[in-house]
Amino acid sequence: MVKKWRIVAFFLIVILLGGLMSQTAMGIAKNINLGLDLQGGFEILYEIEPADSEQDEVTEEMLNATVSALDQRVNALGVSEPYISIEGEDRIRVQLAGVEDQQTAREMLSTEADLTFRDTDDNLLLSGDSLEEGGASLEFDAQSNEPVVAITLEDSEEFGEASQHVIEEFSPPDDRLVIWLDFDEDEHSYEEEVMEEDPEFLSAPGFPRGPLYTSNVQIEGGFSVEEAEFLAEVLNAGSLPVDMEEIYSNAVGASLGEQAMESTIYAGFIGVALILGYMMVYYRFMGIIAAITLAAYIYIVLAIFQWMQGVLTLPGIAALILGVGMAVDANIITYERIKEELKYGRSVMSAFKAGSRKSLSTILDANITTILAAGVLFYYGDSAVQGFAVMLIVSIITSFLTAVYGSRLLLGFWVKSRVFNKKPRVFGVKESEIREL
Structure with a gap:
């Protein structure tokens, strides 16, 4: 049936x-x-080396911290579903799908973003560690209406002491606080860069009215809006704890x-x-x-x-x-x-x-x-x-x-x-x- x-x-x-x-x-x-x-983009393979010359090997903590910093930078690019992976003992692969401006992404990834404040003899006075988390932003100067990068420091006393040092130890025109991004002792010096038409340092403000005790600082560097926004995003993402060398890239x-x-x-x-x-x-x-x-x-x-x-x-x-x-x-x-x-x-x-x-x-x-x-x-x-x-x-x-x-x-x-x-x-x-x- x-x-x-x-x-x-x-x-x-x-x-x-x-x-x-x-x-x-x-x-x-x-x-x-x-x-x-399938949708275009690019990938980069980096080889990692310790930023500190006294350290011989790359540790797992360094790799994890680098991945975290890179992830923050990728988020600033607005990339959906980035893939950042550790390969082997000293390599990191970054895959970014749908990225159109590959050069900007490459710069943001590889920039060490080590912000330092130095005197004109290149002595370190303040480091990027003094920057408040997420404390960088694009603003426009109230007088010139030029784009600037506004940063917030954790301790106003530190900036006041740095400005006091500049005033006491140097006479014009060297009484300036030089702001550097990724300063390299072997390649950079204020004495040489100040003579260049386009110096490597971001800006070098003076303090004609005396020491400035504040936690709110504006970096003026003749930036375009895009450059100021890029710098603010890189600073908010944090500095890289290692040196990275690009050994392979593939763009689609x-x-x-x-x-x-x-x-x-x-x-x-x-x-x-x-x-x-x-x-x-x-x-x-x-x-x-x-x-x-x-x-x-x-x-x-x-x-x-x-x-x-x-x-x-x-x-x-x-x-x-x-x-x-x-x-x-x-x-x-x-x-x-x-x-x-x-x-x-x-x-x-x-x-x-x-x-x-x-x-x-x-x-x-x-x-x-x-x-x-x-x-x-x-x-x-x-x-x-x-x-x-x-x-x-x-x-x-x-x-x-x-x-x-x-x-x-x-x-x-x-x-x-x-x-x-x-x-x-x-x-x-x-x-x-x-x-x-």
Whole structure:
């Protein structure tokens, strides 16, 4: 007796799943963060050295502090989903997707931002440590309306003592407090720079009215609005605790990234369509079930990745397509087992149960070994390889659930409804291939 309610349940599940996918798939796809290889941007690999010449090795604390400082600088650029990772013992990789002004980003990342206040003999009077956290901002001078950088110091006494030192120890025109950014004792000196048309120091204010005890200081350097804003952002991000040398960079234009995205999606669509066409031709009705579960697999993987706030890259798309192959492989193993059982003369119900049971261990072994390989790639790989590994693990787990349990559920509705009893052709088996028990 045909159990029609099972067929109705099948169509209800398919309709609900199709409706959910059609309503939410575009939103999920738009909200997925794209890597720099898909939307353009650039990446830089830095080699780290201790800023203190007396220290020989880069410590883990230095690397973590540098990553934190770089992260603050990237936030000032307004970059969404930056990727900053420590590689090895002395390297840091920075990936910035969607950055248009790459030169400004490179300068902001590499600038040490070591703000110092010195006298005209280059003696240190105040360091950037005296700057209040987040205390730098772009302002406009009340008299000249020129852009300046306003900074707030933690202790007004320190600035007063520095100005007192300048007044007492120096006579005009050397009674100035010289403000430097990234002062280098081997390369910089006030005596030489003051003769230049465009000196390296930011400004050199004097104190004609006596010592100035204040915590609010304006840095005037003939800045443009962009330069003053850039300096304020760098100062707020903090100085770097190490020296960084750029040893590798890779830039991807936005148009190139868009072309890569379109080409990859197009190739993936053709590949998946060919696979589904083969499955439906060779496995008949079971191929239709495989097509439904594969569509569900792709939707679920993208939804999980968007929920994880992951960054989708070209290797990630490759892992997604690889997961399609694993899902198809699981379906083929199961369907071939079912066909073999039908050829031995078993009933459709018995063949379905036996084929599903016997194929499970083989599918499980293949998925576990692939997940282990992905785990090794994640542990030892760099950022691109790690992204591939994460997507691969998500894809494998999802493909296992959809291809094994999802396919078994949907096919089970039809088998258990008994509508296919004595109809082996529906499963791709001819009557002439069936042996006598």
